Amino acid sequence: MTAATHPRQIVLRSPRERLALRLPLRAVLMFGLLLLALFLTVSVNLATGSYGVALGDVLDTLRGITVTRAIDNVVWEFRFPRTLAAALVGAMMALSGAALQNATRNGLADPSLVGVSQGAALAVVMLTVIFPEVSSTWRPWAAFAGAILVAVAVQGLARTKQGGSTIRFILMGIGLSAFISSITSAMLTYGEIDRAMAALAWLAGSINAAGWSDVWTLLAWIAVLLPALLAVSRTMSALRFGEAAAIGLGAPVKLVRNLQLAIAVALAAIATSVVGPLGFVGLIGPHAAQRLAPSGMAMHLILTAGIGALLVSLADLIGRAAFAPIQIPAGLLTALIGVPLFIALLLRSRGTVLH
Amino acid sequence: MTTVTASTPVAASYPIRAWSGVPALLALLVGAFLLHIAVGAKPLPVGTVVDALTRFDPTVFDHVIIFNLRLPRAVLAIVVGASLSLAGALMQGVTRNPLADPGLLGLTAGASFAVVMVTAVTGATNMALTPWIAMAGALGAALVVYFIARFVPGGATPLSLTLSGAAISAFLGALISIAHLLGQDTFENLRVWLTGGLAGRDINLLRYVGPWMAIALLAGLALAPRVTVLAMGDEVAQGLGVRTGRLKLQLLAVVVVLTACAVALAGPLGFIGLVIPHVVRLYVGSDYRWIVPYAALTGAVYLLGVDIIARIAIPPREISTGIITAMVGAPLFVHLVRQRTR
Numbered sequence: 001m002t003a004a005t006h007p008r009q010i011v012l013r014s015p016r017e018r019l020a021l022r023l024p025l026r027a028v029l030m031f032g033l034l035l036l037a038l039f040l041t042v043s044v045n046l047a048t049g050s051y052g053v054a055l056g057d058v059l060d061t062l063r064g065i066t067v068t069r070a071i072d073n074v075v076w077e078f079r080f081p082r083t084l085a086a087a088l089v090g091a092m093m094a095l096s097g098a099a100l101q102n103a104t105r106n107g108l109a110d111p112s113l114v115g116v117s118q119g120a121a122l123a124v125v126m127l128t129v130i131f132p133e134v135s136s137t138w139r140p141w142a143a144f145a146g147a148i149l150v151a152v153a154v155q156g157l158a159r160t161k162q163g164g165s166t167i168r169f170i171l172m173g174i175g176l177s178a179f180i181s182s183i184t185s186a187m188l189t190y191g192e193i194d195r196a197m198a199a200l201a202w203l204a205g206s207i208n209a210a211g212w213s214d215v216w217t218l219l220a221w222i223a224v225l226l227p228a229l230l231a232v233s234r235t236m237s238a239l240r241f242g243e244a245a246a247i248g249l250g251a252p253v254k255l256v257r258n259l260q261l262a263i264a265v266a267l268a269a270i271a272t273s274v275v276g277p278l279g280f281v282g283l284i285g286p287h288a289a290q291r292l293a294p295s296g297m298a299m300h301l302i303l304t305a306g307i308g309a310l311l312v313s314l315a316d317l318i319g320r321a322a323f324a325p326i327q328i329p330a331g332l333l334t335a336l337i338g339v340p341l342f343i344a345l346l347l348r349s350r351g352t353v354l355h
Numbered sequence: 356m357t358t359v360t361a362s363t364p365v366a367a368s369y370p371i372r373a374w375s376g377v378p379a380l381l382a383l384l385v386g387a388f389l390l391h392i393a394v395g396a397k398p399l400p401v402g403t404v405v406d407a408l409t410r411f412d413p414t415v416f417d418h419v420i421i422f423n424l425r426l427p428r429a430v431l432a433i434v435v436g437a438s439l440s441l442a443g444a445l446m447q448g449v450t451r452n453p454l455a456d457p458g459l460l461g462l463t464a465g466a467s468f469a470v471v472m473v474t475a476v477t478g479a480t481n482m483a484l485t486p487w488i489a490m491a492g493a494l495g496a497a498l499v500v501y502f503i504a505r506f507v508p509g510g511a512t513p514l515s516l517t518l519s520g521a522a523i524s525a526f527l528g529a530l531i532s533i534a535h536l537l538g539q540d541t542f543e544n545l546r547v548w549l550t551g552g553l554a555g556r557d558i559n560l561l562r563y564v565g566p567w568m569a570i571a572l573l574a575g576l577a578l579a580p581r582v583t584v585l586a587m588g589d590e591v592a593q594g595l596g597v598r599t600g601r602l603k604l605q606l607l608a609v610v611v612v613l614t615a616c617a618v619a620l621a622g623p624l625g626f627i628g629l630v631i632p633h634v635v636r637l638y639v640g641s642d643y644r645w646i647v648p649y650a651a652l653t654g655a656v657y658l659l660g661v662d663i664i665a666r667i668a669i670p671p672r673e674i675s676t677g678i679i680t681a682m683v684g685a686p687l688f689v690h691l692v693r694q695r696t697r
Contacts, residue, residue: 185678
C-alpha cells in the first residue's frame with residue numbers, strides 16, 4: 001500500500017489501484033484533535049467528583065490495573081459508564097441534527113427545536129407515570145414511537161402545496177413542542193409524586209443515572225444507525241445542492257430523505273430515552289464540523305459525531321464540577337452554547353430561509 | 356402583513372353589534388367570578404359567595420375561606436388575564452404581527468429572568484421593587500428580541516420575531532434553571548412561581564403592582580384608537596397625523612408594564628395574549644377601539660375559566676394554570692403559522 005500525498009489530502013491506494021481512499025488532510029487532522037480532546041475530557045471526567053482520583057490512577061485503572069478497590073469501583077461502576085453515555089448521546093444527537101438538517105434542507109433544524117425530543121419525552125413520561133410496572137427496557141421503543149409521531153405531525157403540518165417550507169417547519173416545531181410540553185407537565189402533576197420526581201430528573205437532560213446497561217443500549221443502536229447513515233451519505237452529498245439538482249444527478253431523493261428522517265428520529269429518540277432531552281447539540285454539531293473542516297459527507301458526519309461527543313462530555317464535566325456538589329444538567333449548558341449559535345445562523349440566513 | 360387583521364369584517368360600522376357584546380361579557384365575567392369562588396376542594400353554594408361578598412361575617416367559616424383564600428385568587432385571575440390579553444392585542448396591532456404575544460416574544464422570560472436573578476444575588480425578594488425589576492427584564496428582553504429580528508435578512512417579520520423570541524426564551528430559561536438549581540433554598544417558593552399559575556400567590560404583591568397595572572390598562576385603552584391607524588401601516592398612520600415614533604414608545608411602555616406586572620403576580624403564563632385578541636377579532640373585527648377593551652374583558656373571563664378547570668380537572672390535585680393555557684394556545688399558534696405562511 002502506498003500513500004500518495006497531495007497538498008490537501010492523503011490518498012490510500014491498494015496495490016494495482018483497485019481500491020483508493022482519499023482523505024482530506026485537514027479533516028483527518030481535526031478528527032485526530034477531536035479524539036485527543038475527547039480522551040482528555042473523559043480522563044478528567046473520570047478523575048473529578050466527590051471522590052477525587054489522581055489522573056495517573058485513572059489511566060492505570062482503565063488499563064486494568066487495580067490501584068485500590070475503591071478507585072476501581074468508582075471509576076468502573078459509576079463514572080466510566082456515565083462518561084461513555086455522555087459521549088455516545090452527544091454523538092447521536094449531533095448526527096441526528098446533521099441528518100435532519102440535510103433531509104429538511106434547513107440549517108436551523110435540531111431534534112429539540114422541531115419537537116422530536118419533546119415527543120420522545122412525552123412518551124417516556126407517560127410510560128413512567130401511567131404504566132410504572134412496565135420495564136424500562138421499553139423506554140427506547142416508547143421514545144421512538146413518540147418521536148416519530150411528532151416528526152410526522154410536524155412534517156405534515158409544515159407541508160405546503162409548493163413543498164415543505166423551512167421556516168414553517170421550525171415554527172410548527174415550536175408550536176407543537178409547547179403543546180407537547182404542556183401535556184408532559186400535566187402528566188407530571190397527575191402522576192404519583194415519587195414517579196413524577198423520577199421523570200422530572202430525567203427530563204432535565206441529566207446524565208447522572210446512566211449505567212452500563214444504558215451504554216450497551218446506546219452502543220447497540222449506534223452500531224446499527226451510524227453505518228446506515230454513512231451508507232446514504234453519498235446521496236446526502238447530492239442533496240446538499242438542493243432537491244432538484246439531486247434528482248437531476250440521479251439520486252433516489254425521496255427514499256433517502258425518508259430513510260434519513262427515520263434515522264434522525266431514531267437517533268434522537270434513543271438518546272432522549274436514556275438521558276432526557278438535550279437541547280441544541282444537533283444544531284451545534286454539524287455547523288461546527290463544517291467550520292472545522294469542510295469535507296465530503298461521510299467525513300462530515302464522522303466529524304459531527306466527534307464534536308457532539310466532545311460537547312456533551314464537556315457539558316457534563318462542567319455541570320458536574322463547576323458548582324459541586326450541585327449538578328447542572330448537561331442539557332442546560334448545551335442550550336447556553338446553542339442559542340447564541342442559533343441567533344448567529346438566523347442573522348446570517350439569506351432570503352432562502354426566511355420569506 | 357395584515358392577513359389576519361384585514362380579512363375579518365370591520366365592525367366600526369356596526370357599533371350596535373360591538374356595544375351589544377359588552378353587557379354579555381360583563382355578565383359572563385360576574386358569573387365566572389362567582390363560579391370561580393364557589394368551586395374548589397370544598398364546594399360552596401353561590402348564595403354563600405354572594406353573602407360573603409356583600410355581608411361579610413368573620414365568624415362564619417365559609418366566609419373566611421372566601422375572603423382569605425378564594426377571593427384573592429379570583430381577583431388575580433381577572434387582573435392577570437386582562438393585562439396579558441390587552442398586552443397581546445396591543446403588540447399584535449403595533450407590530451402588525453398576528454403571532455405577537457408577550458410570551459412568544461420573550462417578554463415574560465425576560466421578566467422572570469430578572470426577578471430570579473435579583474433574588475439569587477440579593478437572597479430575598481423585596482415586594483416594592485419586584486414590579487420594577489420585572490419591568491426592566493421585560494423591556495430588556497423585548498429590545499434584544501426586536502434588534503435580533505431587525506438585523507435578520509428580511510427585517511423584523513412576524514417569523515423572524517417569533518424565532519428570535521423563542522431563542523431568547525430558551526436561553527433565559529436555561530439560565531433560570533441553573534440559578535434555580537444553585538440556590539434551591541432561596542427558590543423554594545420561586546419553583547411554584549415559575550410554573551405559571553395562580554395557586555398560592557401572595558395577594559399582598561397586588562398592592563405594589565396594582566397601581567401600575569391600573570395606569571397601564573387605562574393608558575392602553577386610551578391609546579387603542581390610534582393603534583387602529585397604526586395597524587394600517589406606518590405611512591398611512593403618519594399621513595393621518597399620528598406621530599408613530601412617539602406612539603410606539605408609549606405602547607411599548609404599556610405592554611412592558613402590563614406583562615411585567617402579570618408575570619410578577621402569576622409567573623409566566625403562556626399564549627393568553629395570543630389567543631384572546633384572535634378570538635375577539637372574530638366578533639368585533641379589526642378596530643382596536645373595540646379589540647382592546649374586549650380583549651381585556653375576555654381575557655379576564657378566560658383566565659377565570661381556565662383556572663376553574665385547573666382546580667377541578669384532577670381532584671384532589673391541581674394542574675398549573677400555565678399548562679392549560681399552553682394546551683389551548685399552542686394549537687392556535689400552529690393554526691396561525693399555517694395560515695400566515697401559506
